[in-house]
Every structure is written in structure tokens, then in C-alpha cells.
Amino acid sequence: MQGVVVGLDLGHSAVKLAYKGKDGEIQKILIPSVTAPATTISDKAASERAMQDTVELDGNRMYVGETALHEGGARNAAGLHHRWIDTITYRALAKNALERVVRDVGRIDSVIVGLPPAILRQRELAVRHLLSSMTDADVRVLPEPGGVSYKMSIDEDGNFIDDAPDTIGVMTIGRYTTDFLVLRGGRWVEKASVSSVGMSEAGEQLRKRLEDRDIQIDHMMADEALRSRSLTIYGKPVEIESDTKSVLSYVASCIIDGAAGAFGDFEVYLEKIYVAGGGAEAMMPELEKIWPHLQLVDDPRFAVAEGFRRYGVARMSIKG
Template identity: 30%
Template sequence: MEIRLQGAVGFDIGHSSVKISCFVNGAKHDIIFPSVATPAFTISDENEERRASDETVVVNGKSYFFGKTALIQGGLSCSTGLSENWIETPEYEALMRGGFKKIRALGIEPDDCVIIMGLPTSLHSRQKAALKRLAGECTKGRVLVMPQSLAPYHGMMLDEIGNPSSRHSMESEAWAVVEVGYFTTDIMLMQAGGMWVEKAAGSSRGVALAADALMRSMGEKDVTVDMNEAEQALQTKTIKYFGENLDVSKEVENATSSIVADVLDNSKKLIEPHVRKLDGVIIAGGGAPLVFEEIKAKWPHAVLADNHRFSVSEGMRRYALVTLRLDAMSSFSR
């Protein structure tokens, strides 16, 4: 009887950043890099060239920069994949291969791990086989795919090492999740006993909606900003303007109201009939702080997920630990 799998990895390829949470030999590691990939080219500066080689992968025989290198060297010509068939593109594969490269750089061998990946809730059933196939070309580890909105729920129900949390009970508690990402906001409902409610699951627009609104409102003032800059400005509320920091808090407030309205509208449609009877609503994902106060004003049992930006990869990592344990138990009983 051989127990080959030893580590747990939550691998979340988001449209703004790739977040990876690993747990191997009792130690936890988090990785984050921008979701940008662009065809590689020669860099003349030696130091930068060395750094670029750490962030270069080969897809279909062609080299790609990924992460920070792609963002800095690619300039405005590279974009994140704001389309539903993103996982079929070479850029997506470059981000996946890039993530595995960064995991290996930490001395962790993905071939020895249970790896859980996520997809937007609305694309999960359509794309999970393709995602699994693609991951299977990058690693011999055991790959599972889950709807990304499920992960923050597992993050709450399981503790750091994948045991049932002492503070919550999957058997008796019912929770909803509103996970605010860049491309999508994912919503789901889990009834007591871990029962997924199909009709309450769906996806709506993410923070890109607000970044786009900010970009357009700045354009009307003759200040041209790109999507990356607009996304940053949603948090910093400033834009660099010929050596000065332009205060754009009013524009950010207007832009943010578009996503708040959209998230509230869709959350209401999907979970309103159940919400009063729930133990709570987890507000997760990078964009959670943008909508939390307004959702809490409507639903006082809303809670902000711990480490909200990593809430998907962390929940998947914890669930991977459960899978690892179940696999070990079944191999003992064989």
C-alpha cells in the first residue's frame, strides 16, 4: 500500500490575480501574482532578464511571460481574460503553468499533492472537465474542480488543518456566500447538512464593472487611464497625474455604486427567499470591502471572510486536506 499524495493545494486562477494556498509538511505557503500573460521577448538588461526567466513558461512551444514580468514588460498590450472562454486561451494555460512553476520554486512537488481549482459558479458544470484535462497536462497530482463560491464556505466550516471547525457545524448551519471577484461575483447557498441549493447559485458582474465605470468617467474629464490603473484607483482613490496624486474619491464612489447595485440586485434575486433563515452570509473575494457595509445594512448577519482576497484558495486548500485524509484512510482499508 503506497501513500503518494502528501500536500494540499488550493489553486485559484482569478481574472485579476492568481492566488495559491499550499499546505505541505505542516507548513503553509501563500502565492499571489497578477493574472497577466504575454508572449515573451528578449530583455536586454541582465538583472531583469534573470528575473524574467523565473516568470517564463512554454505553452504549445511558445514562450510566455506571466505575472509581474508580463505586467511590467508587456505594458498596455496585454490584457486579462474578460471572456467566458478564457480557460481555452494560451494565456490561461501560461498562468496555470506559471502557478505550478512558483509552487515548485518553493520546493513543493505538485505531483505529490491534492490540488483543488475553482471556476465561476455559472461555468462550473460546462468547463470543469476541460479545466481538469488542462491541469492534468501540467501535473500528475490529483486535481479536483469546485465552484469557486463553495470555497469560502469550506474555509469557514474547516479549520487550518482541514478538521471540522469547533465554531461552526456543517450539519446544523445554513450559510450563503457572496464572493466578489474581478470578472464575476459568485453567489451560492448551502443548507444545513451541506446541501447545495442549485436555484440559489449563480454569477453576476464583478469589480471590473466598477473599474470600467471609473475608466469612462475619467475619460470624460480627458484623463486616460487603463483598466489596471482604474482597478488600483478603486482602492487608493488617487490617480497619478504628472507628478501629483489626483484625488478621485468622488468618481470612485460613483463607480463603486454600480457594482454594489448589481451585487445587491443579484444576491436578492438568488437568496432573498432564504436569507432570513440563514445563520449568516459570508462576503468574500478581493472586492468584499467594496460591498460589505451596504450588504450588512440590509442583512445584519453578513460577515466579512477572514483574509478575504485569499478566501477562495484558502477554502480549497482546507478541502484538499480533507480529500487527502479520506484518500489515506481508503488506501489503509484496501
């Protein structure tokens, strides 16, 4: 039986995981990055549904994901800071993600997880130790944008794609940060590994504009409004098109500045610049005005997790 490889992207808005299920099909699961203390749910059907969102940590039962969002609301969402990997929320989300895979396929042989490149050296060991305390699987911690490069250079079965470009730039536009990566001749250029603002900045700007119109929304509603370009309050649609365009344009300018600093003198050598992450589709109209060789990857929100899964499968095949 082929080893079970899990690609794991522990993001501030959602946890994304990719692995092959018992039927050999790739499973992609998204878990909102929200936690709440577990309580008794009287409705039997709802209680049964909540079981997959329940995790025990330090002797306490917690809900994660959709159940936590339903029971506790957006106020229990993950914090927007690099120290969140030290929080109980991060640990609960990671443990629940791994337990879901084990419940489905029985075991895990390899876990590939990412960190923003800017903090990889400082926090790699801590994250590896944390996940290793939750599983007997081999754990590797890689720069998050690297997952995108692996998705574009390795096929679903772990075979390297012969004609994949090896001098590329990557932007992963997440909720908290936009992270950049440059590969030149297939080698990581470490000094290009910097971060800029993420979609939370656009969400916060949108919330402030709506507050000026006496419309109150939480940050998760703002994030969804930016993705869908629509907002419904009390059952009625709210016009946000002009506000959305304005805040997205502002954040795009910040990302462009960040990319210019990251890519620097390497920019003219880049064969492709891949864009992924939960904010990729919203940002593309502004970003593609700047770079003619920009490419939005398929299924951009899962690109990091799926790329890590492919890398893990390839690595396992090489090791034999």
C-alpha cells in the same frame, strides 16, 4: 511527509495559490493575470527575476504576472469573458502556478481549483483535463465560492470546525463577476448558483468618468484606484472620491439585486453571509447596510484559494 495540496484560484485579475512550503508554513502567492511573449532582457538581475515568471507552452516562451505586466503592459491582461479558460493566457497562468509550487516543494499531490457556479457543469471536465495534462496530481474542480465556505468550516490543518454554521450564503466579488452560493444544512443549493457583475463594471464606469475630465487610465489602474480610493497621474494625486463613491454604489446595487435573486426564499434561513474576493472590502460599506449578518472574511482575496487548500488537506486526511 504530508501530501502537498494546492488551492488554486485562477481569477481574471490575478491567480491566487495557497500551499504549505518546505518549512510547513502556508505560502500564498498572487500572480497578476497578464501574459506577454518572452523577450531577451539585457539586465542580468531583471532576467533572473523573470525566470519564475517564464513558462513554455506549445513551443513558445511566455512571461506571466509581474514580468509580463512590466514588459507588455496592461493591454495583455486576461479577457473578461467565460471563454477565457480556453485561451493560451489561462493555460499559461495555470502551468506557471503549478511549476512554481514544484520548484519550491518538489511535487504536488492534489490540486483543488474553482469555476463560477453558473458554468461549473459545462466546463468542469475541460478544466480538469487541462490541469491533469500539466500535473500527475489528483485534480478536483469545485464551485469557486465553495472555497470561502471551506475556509470558514475547516481549520488550517484540515480539521472540521465543530461550531461552524452550515446554512450560509457566500458572495465572492471578483473582477469579472460576483458569484453566489447557498449551503443549507451543509448541502449546495444549485439553483442559487448565479452570477452578477463584478468590479470590472465599476472600473469601466470610473474610466468613463475620468475620460470626461480628460484623464486617461487603463483598466488595471482603475481597478487599483477603486481598491485604494486614490489615483496618481504624472506624479500628482487626482481627486476621485466622489466618482469612486458613485460607481461603487451603482455596482453594489447590481450585486444586491443579484444576491436577492440568488438567496431568494433561503435568505431568512441563512446564519451567515460571507463576503470574499478582491472587491469585497470596497463593497462592504454598501452591502452591510442590507444584511446585518454579513461577514467579511479574513484575507478576502485569498479566501477561495486557502479554502480549497484546507478542503484538499481534509479530504487527504479522510482518505488516509
